[in-house]
Amino acid sequence: MGFTQVYDYVAGKLDWLAAGGPIEGTSAGRPRAGEVARGDVPTCGLDERLGEVQGRVRAAGWDACVVVNQERVVLGLLRAKELEGDPASRIEAAMRPGPSTFRPHVPIAEMAHRMVDHDLENAPITTSDGRLVGLLLRADAVRNAPEPHDHGG
Amino acid sequence: MPREIDREGVRRLVDQGAQLVEILPAHEYEEEHLPGAVNLPLRRLEEQAAEVLDRHRAVVVYCWDSA
Numbered sequence: 248m249g250f251t252q253v254y255d256y257v258a259g260k261l262d263w264l265a266a267g268g269p270i271e272g273t274s275a276g277r278p279r280a281g282e283v284a285r286g287d288v289p290t291c292g293l294d295e296r297l298g299e300v301q302g303r304v305r306a307a308g309w310d311a312c313v314v315v316n317q318e319r320v321v322l323g324l325l326r327a328k329e330l331e332g333d334p335a336s337r338i339e340a341a342m343r344p345g346p347s348t349f350r351p352h353v354p355i356a357e358m359a360h361r362m363v364d365h366d367l368e369n370a371p372i373t374t375s376d377g378r379l380v381g382l383l384l385r386a387d388a389v390r391n392a393p394e395p396h397d398h399g400g
Numbered sequence: 401m402p403r404e405i406d407r408e409g410v411r412r413l414v415d416q417g418a419q420l421v422e423i424l425p426a427h428e429y430e431e432e433h434l435p436g437a438v439n440l441p442l443r444r445l446e447e448q449a450a451e452v453l454d455r456h457r458a459v460v461v462y463c464w465d466s467a
Binding site for chain 1: 404424429464
């Protein structure tokens with residue numbers, strides 16, 4: 248057909264959405280996990296001591312902290328329960344390793360359903376290569392979801 | 401034979417004026433597509449590419465994923 252410069256974006260739309268790339272279309276304005284997640288969540292590294300992190304997290308008004316490496320790839324999570332541990336322990340030992348992460352393009356209504364159904368207080372939102380976008384709080388997901396999602400009980 | 405590119409390659413080519421073509425069905429395209437993309441579902445690609453696209457500019461095609 249005479250086209251000489253043809254490229255195939257093999258990873259496709261899923262990869263684009265998962266990386267939080269801009270989109271157009273009828274669902275473009277729909278709230279998604281990446282927009283509602285809090286990007287100001289405190290972070291810490293594996294080599295820090297829990298005591299140092301506890302103070303920083305509380306001073307910032309949080310009860311959760313995401314453990315990341317230098318590239319902001321998520322390695323673990325410190326929830327309120329883990330933050331109450333021995334201040335002398337290393338983060339690597341205190342954290343909850345390998346938490347379930349979700350991609351920024353997931354509609355917030357779907358996240359709200361999932362977090363309520365699985366009793367998740369929060370969920371790290373990451374790009375497809377694992378970098379932290381923010382921490383999605385269940386209360387924020389529920390508040391921003393356009394449909395009812397509380398199944399009662 | 402199309403050359404495979406990644407996300408950064410897409411951004412670079414689009415900045416240089418490449419045309420984006422989503423080959424998924426129309427309803428999927430209408431719901432969400434990359435900025436500026438046109439929709440040429442796979443079954444119409446052969447017959448409509450020449451009339452819709454500029455053959456002098458690069459063309460980037462994509463679908464949902466690599467599966």
